[in-house]
Amino acid sequence: MWKAFTGLVRPEWKAIAAATLFIMISSVGGAAGPLLLGYMVDEVGNGTSTSRVDLIAALMLLAVLTTAVFSFASTWVAVRLGERLGATMRERFVDRCLRLPLPVVERAGSGDLMTRSSADVPEAGAMLRDGLPNVIMSSIQMLIFMAALVWISPTLSIAMLFLVPAILPMMIWFLRRAPDAYLREREVESEIGETLAASADGSRTVEAYGLAQRRREASDECISQHWAASRYILRLRTVFFPALDSSYALPTAAIFLMGGVMYFNGSMSLGVVAAAAMLSRQLILPIDYILMWIERVQRGIAALARVEGVGEVEDTDPKVAQQLPTDGAVTLRQVRFAYGDGNDVLHGVTLEIPAGQRLAVVGPSGAGKSTLARLISGVDSPRSGSVEIGGVPVEDLPLIERRKRVSLVTQDHYVFAAPVRDNLALAKEDATEEELFAALTTVGATWVAELESGLDTQVGGTNAELDAAKAQQLALARIVLADPEIVILDEATAMLDPQAARDTERALEAVLAGRTVIAIAHRLQTAHDAERVAVMEDGRVAELGSHDELLERQGTYASLWAAWHGESVLANSETLGSGSTSGGGNQWQGERLGRLLG
Numbered sequence: 132m133w134k135a136f137t138g139l140v141r142p143e144w145k146a147i148a149a150a151t152l153f154i155m156i157s158s159v160g161g162a163a164g165p166l167l168l169g170y171m172v173d174e175v176g177n178g179t180s181t182s183r184v185d186l187i188a189a190l191m192l193l194a195v196l197t198t199a200v201f202s203f204a205s206t207w208v209a210v211r212l213g214e215r216l217g218a219t220m221r222e223r224f225v226d227r228c229l230r231l232p233l234p235v236v237e238r239a240g241s242g243d244l245m246t247r248s249s250a251d252v253p254e255a256g257a258m259l260r261d262g263l264p265n266v267i268m269s270s271i272q273m274l275i276f277m278a279a280l281v282w283i284s285p286t287l288s289i290a291m292l293f294l295v296p297a298i299l300p301m302m303i304w305f306l307r308r309a310p311d312a313y314l315r316e317r318e319v320e321s322e323i324g325e326t327l328a329a330s331a332d333g334s335r336t337v338e339a340y341g342l343a344q345r346r347r348e349a350s351d352e353c354i355s356q357h358w359a360a361s362r363y364i365l366r367l368r369t370v371f372f373p374a375l376d377s378s379y380a381l382p383t384a385a386i387f388l389m390g391g392v393m394y395f396n397g398s399m400s401l402g403v404v405a406a407a408a409m410l411s412r413q414l415i416l417p418i419d420y421i422l423m424w425i426e427r428v429q430r431g432i433a434a435l436a437r438v439e440g441v442g443e444v445e446d447t448d449p450k451v452a453q454q455l456p457t458d459g460a461v462t463l464r465q466v467r468f469a470y471g472d473g474n475d476v477l478h479g480v481t482l483e484i485p486a487g488q489r490l491a492v493v494g495p496s497g498a499g500k501s502t503l504a505r506l507i508s509g510v511d512s513p514r515s516g517s518v519e520i521g522g523v524p525v526e527d528l529p530l531i532e533r534r535k536r537v538s539l540v541t542q543d544h545y546v547f548a549a550p551v552r553d554n555l556a557l558a559k560e561d562a563t564e565e566e567l568f569a570a571l572t573t574v575g576a577t578w579v580a581e582l583e584s585g586l587d588t589q590v591g592g593t594n595a596e597l598d599a600a601k602a603q604q605l606a607l608a609r610i611v612l613a614d615p616e617i618v619i620l621d622e623a624t625a626m627l628d629p630q631a632a633r634d635t636e637r638a639l640e641a642v643l644a645g646r647t648v649i650a651i652a653h654r655l656q657t658a659h660d661a662e663r664v665a666v667m668e669d670g671r672v673a674e675l676g677s678h679d680e681l682l683e684r685q686g687t688y689a690s691l692w693a694a695w696h697g698e699s700v701l702a703n704s705e706t707l708g709s710g711s712t713s714g715g716g717n718q719w720q721g722e723r724l725g726r727l728l729g
């Protein structure tokens with residue numbers, strides 16, 4: 132935390148120095164008021180002239196004005212500094228989130244990241260913007276007022292020590308409990324976010340399996356944990372703050388008592404007692420401020436720990452490529468892979484896809500096709516064996532290089548709540564208007580030009596919703612712009628109706644020309660059109676060859692093709708339902724055929 136914190140503030144040393152100087156001048160002005168008042172009391176007691184009293188009053192006015200001007204200046208600098216620190220922290224957070232390895236995000240759940248960004252980032256930002264500058268400024272003020280008190284009367288300044296036994300045990304008591312309590316509160320807030328997001332995202336599954344009661348109970352459990360954590364914090368606060376408030380009267384009372392005795396036995400002037408009493412009251416303000424902010428700073432630090440924690444995720448990204456791929460060839464050698472500590476889902480897959488070749492991958496649900504796609508795109512790394520693109524192991528390539536060279540298109544095509552232009556520019560930040568339109572034309576998305584605001588039309592989120600086909604076209608236009616050597620299509624057109632899927636596949640032809648393509652196919656026509664077909668079963672490549680070779684081999688693919696072909700002729704369409712299978716031979720064929728056919 133200290134490293135993260137100093138890393139944030141170090142570049143701002145000039146602003147910190149300016150704010151410190153201004154607050155020092157303002158505090159000296161603040162301390163001058165009571166001192167001049169004490170002086171005035173003594174002068175009046177000695178029967179001074181009115182012109183002298185006027186002069187002291189004028190100096191007091193000057194002190195007040197100095198305090199006002201420099202207090203404003205220090206606040207101005209400090210608040211701007213705080214805003215900048217908050218912004219830097221937010222930008223760093225977003226940057227780190229975008230670099231998080233996908234498996235880490237999947238393990239943590241989107242709710243966790245959501246809570247960190249929606250609750251922890253603002254809390255930590257408030258600490259950096261308000262808490263920290265105020266605590267620093269109040270500390271300086273406190274020190275200067277304290278020095279003034281010691282200067283006019285070291286004896287009376289001892290009265291301030293009465294605060295220590297009153298406050299210190301309370302502080303220790305509070306600080307021992309508060310950090311964990313706030314961290315706990317933040318954690319359960321995250322759990323609530325995660326539980327609610329999971330219920331909402333999986334609402335159909337929840338409904339289908341009648342899990343509503345269980346999900347409700349899970350949410351209730353999180354909420355009651357949050358309630359317990361919040362109640363504990365409230366208990367800490369209700370003890371800490373009233374105890375603080377009542378202790379503030381002690382030093383002033385002690386100054387009046389000690390000062391009164393010393394005045395009456397003639398060892399102290401009335402002016403010094405008055406000035407000391409006023410300074411002791413003035414001292415309370417920054418002390419109270421600091422103590423009040425210590426509580427918020429506790430909360431802010433807990434939040435900052437969670438925000439900065441995102442950067443602590445083990446970074447396996449190589450950052451600099453030792454070697455760059457020579458072309459878009461993909462080679463898998465004896466690849467084994469397991470999710471987490473589970474059993475292997477790929478059992479020694481070996482595949483060689485020359486640059487520019489199109490390979491279709493077919494197989495039953497759970498055969499490992501999507502896992503294969505994740506490994507080739509570098510989302511996951513093999514447990515053993517190697518995955519290389521252009522002769523370089525994928526895991527040795529920096530994230531940015533991998534993203535440039537391999538694009539994975541799935542059936543989930545996310546449209547960001549932003550103009551069409553921004554949705555496309557994700558793939559190529561500096562794309563010109565001509566490039567954007569050319570990419571849209573390549574994928575047949577001529578509808579963009581017809582929109583009222585063209586590329587500037589807001590889409591996604593609560594804006595005009597795009598249908599699945601249009602959203603898919605945007606995703607494909609991004610591929611054109613990103614211009615990767617390797618494209619992996621993971622059932623990319625599965626969500627589209629047959630007509631839209633056919634249109635999209637036509638558009639795809641233009642997008643895929645000249646690239647290495649690995650198409651996880653749900654339509655056998657895709658396999659037919661590919662140069663080679665890999666049939667996956669139980670995490671292994673069961674058959675590999677061209678469409679014609681596999682038909683000749685009379686194996687799984689051949690019987691699947693025969694069944695599908697028969698069905699397409701029968702139904703005269705590609706829209707067969709999952710039950711309408713014919714032809715047997717393979718146990719997964721019936722269950723799979725419906726999906727394979729779309």
Ligand SMILES: Nc1ncnc2c1ncn2[C@@H]1O[C@H](COP(=O)(O)OP(=O)(O)OP(=O)(O)O)[C@@H](O)[C@H]1O
Binds near residue numbers: 496498503
């Ligand atoms: N995130 C995950 N965590 C644990 N196991 C997983 C995960 N994703 C997939 N699996 C398991 O890995 C195996 C291979 O799944 P994969 O999704 O690669 O198959 P698939 O052939 O693409 O199936 P489908 O056609 O249904 O998408 C399956 O047994 C699946 O249950």
